[in-house]
Amino acid sequence: MSDSQPIGVALLGLGVVGSGVAEALERRRDALARSVGAPLELRKALVRDLGKPRPFPLPPHKLTLRMEEILDDPDVRVVVELMGGETPAGEHVRRALERGKHVVTANKELMAKDGPDLLALADSKRLNLRFEGAVGGAIPVIGALSRDLLANRVRSIHAIINGTTNFILTRMAEDGMDAGQALRLAQERGYAEADPANDVEGLDAAYKLAILATLAFHSPISTRQVYWEGISRLSPQDFRYARELGYAIKLLAVAKRDQDGLEARVHPALIPEAHILAKVGGVFNAVEVAGDLVGRAVFHGLGAGPAPTASAVLGDLVDIGRMLLVNAEPPKAVPMDRSDAVKDMSQVSTRYYLRLHVPDRAGVLAKITRVLGDLDISIASVIQKDTDPVTQTAEIVITTHPSREAALRRSLAMLGGLDVVKEVSNMIRLEELPS
């Protein structure tokens, strides 16, 4: 153990992640002290309800309902924000920085919405604001983009960055479990957000993509510029047909830069079964970064849950602790020296999978292909599935070559109006990945 003065730490929030961090601070006290060079001392935890049972209970004198107690304690050098949401977490982070305290947060919503401003405030005060736990759980991808890959011109990011939905999609694909059952299991294990709608609808991944894209492209990208769509339209047939075509279905986050600008989007996508991202199962996350020097680098690890997130939060804490011991100033933030336009989704070009419910009779396919042809949407494959002799209906599954989203959307409206189409049952984007 070190003889140095302890470094005081306060937690804002003692829920799933906060309890994981408190437990690791306590149980790994000596090992952390050896890594830092001084003990990390948990002085206070801000909560809403003092009497609530907690997965890792703290002595009552360490709990508080008042942020001032933390701000006024000169021995608290680092504030760790694990409350979630924008309000009041953002205000607390701002006040902590203004009072000269370093901050660690795992709050993707806050960093996606206010990250550039908060980082500028931290920079102006020569303080650290670290957020490794905000994206990818245990995976050290923020550090990689902020430091290790900084010399690259990043071309693209393809990522699976929501553990809850990846867990749900894996259970649906592998065990035929329904989405509701799988979500309940994810909630029990502490993967889902307090309001799981953000996970299921793709907003959680959109926050994370905004953070990654901002760092990768050195250009502030807000969540408003990210197109997002969730997993609720996926059905067991889509998994079955995708598998027969050689694809897996994942909630994919994509950020790309080309000569026309940037793309930033989150949506379900068919990806080749042989690709490394297709093999990312359960609550695991993965981020593939393609850059001019690195080629392709893939980061893979547990994306949610108390222990993996504590791993990232404690990594940031240890780093700050080490700097405090030698009075080192924080490194400069990633420069935000570009302002590339982010394309509207209607201008993005991808391949598509379409599933149509049709009457099983002559002439149906001809009418469908004419609509697509007239809009310059080139077909890559067509298969007829699930022919039902009783109802005399079938499903047609079409994959296309790359087409503009605007044209594809137009075609969906026109197909839906054809007398030979009972229903446009689904459209899923089919992503070509770097190889």
Ligand code: NAP
């Ligand atoms: P959680 O279980 O809901 O915990 C939130 C904690 O914050 C609770 O202890 C709550 O106090 C406290 N809190 C909330 N509002 C408060 C207020 N106004 N004043 C005082 N205390 C307040 O959330 P979580 O899952 O731990 O997530 C925390 C953060 O980590 C979020 O930003 C989340 O996105 C992020 N994150 C979560 C995971 C994960 O796997 N869960 C992974 C990575 C990042 P009470 O307990 O008294 O109600």
Ligand code: HSE
């Ligand atoms: N709810 C998030 C997820 C937690 O499922 O990925 C990790 O940020």
